Amino acid sequence: MAIPDFQTLNRPLLEYAAGADERRLRDAHDALADAFDLSEEEREQMLPSGRAKLFYNRVAWAATHLKKAGLLEAKRRGVFAITDAGREAIKSGPARITNRYLERYQGFLDFRYQRNNGPADNAEESTPSSSSYDDEQTPEEVLEIAWKTIRGNLEIDLLDQIKQVTPDFFERLVVDVLVAMGYGGERNDAARAVGKSGDGGIDGIIDEDPLGLDVIYLQAKRWEGVVGRPEIQKFAGALQGRRAKKGVFITTSSFTREALEYASLIDNRIILLNGRRLARLMIDHGVGVSTASVYELKKLDSDYFLDE
Template identity: 50%
Template structure:
């Protein structure tokens, strides 16, 4: 608990929990703020990590938006490489520029480049990606004689855009800002490990040996 209390987000979580124990609650408690006494140590740690990571997602997106658009284009290629794409070479090719034909980069899935995934990245703050942008991306894929693409944005996709992406012949993956931040955390892209702990438990097999 001493370690968990080092995180301001967890302190807030505990404060809300204590306020619910008979005192006036200044801030309405969220459903996730359950009694701390009802949590096992593993559950408490998981709750704290989830809270910290939720705040980190927002910080990551803020940092990305502060950067020029080309930063996001290169970032998504690095992220896809860390996720295991890129074949044996393990790298991507940045295509973004004035004459990129609507394609910001590509990832080769094999060493010969026979299977390729093209990438489009949009650094949007208050604008959702709609169907026209997805249609333009599909057209760019056809122009490159490709059938696979990943469209990533720092904002979100409209429902019309997602519906269209599901219906076209090309295999499209849409990744919004929240998903992007979560993938960056999961695959250690743009983040570092602050602390690492080993949780141990009783080995019943050890005491059951003759």
């Protein structure tokens, strides 16, 4: 089944808490995953950032909202218990306990409208938008989805720009990306014979490491159409002529299924890098992009408050 959103987890989490004097959050993760019959793949599914498991994140946020409403209470780190208000919510509350339902509790209102430190400077800042009133995503999911959308748009813009540069500039760009990834040592002598090797299938050579213990052969082309198997075969043949085992074929377009299959079957290790992946690497390694804004997401350091 689909992974339930965090509001759907509110009542099951309350009912789980009601079954014992205290519950550990880590045990709640597994118990609710079992209750919803989640597959192993669903249990392991990550947030877009890859830093936390999606289902565990949703359980944690359900617990946070229930605590803010006073239906659960924190006993100690990672341990919670149901309150009398929580038992009453199980008894008289709806089948699906949502944020809208939780707004009958003052603690949740203070949390949701950020009123812990008095009134906000203006009404708009203290009121969530109607579109987010019953969001199925946790705040982290909303943040990461927005980040992923912005990054995706940047990849498209970056690739459009790459397609407009000259062939010589594109070859230099490729070298810049590889150097930023740790290949080739110093930028000034990173690549050799780029565009001048005279070998029909090779545009340049770059050291695999700063010491030059091994080399990687490059083919870097701005391509209008999809790159097919014949071009990869030509590149592989050029590598064999040099007794080379490693190559990177980079294009602004993409590769056919036959080209991908061929590259995966031959003895030479050839990496096929399409335009979208090149754009992602440029973003990851700061080539051709600059930082517009930085947002730090911090969490409570519980260890700091431990009384030695």
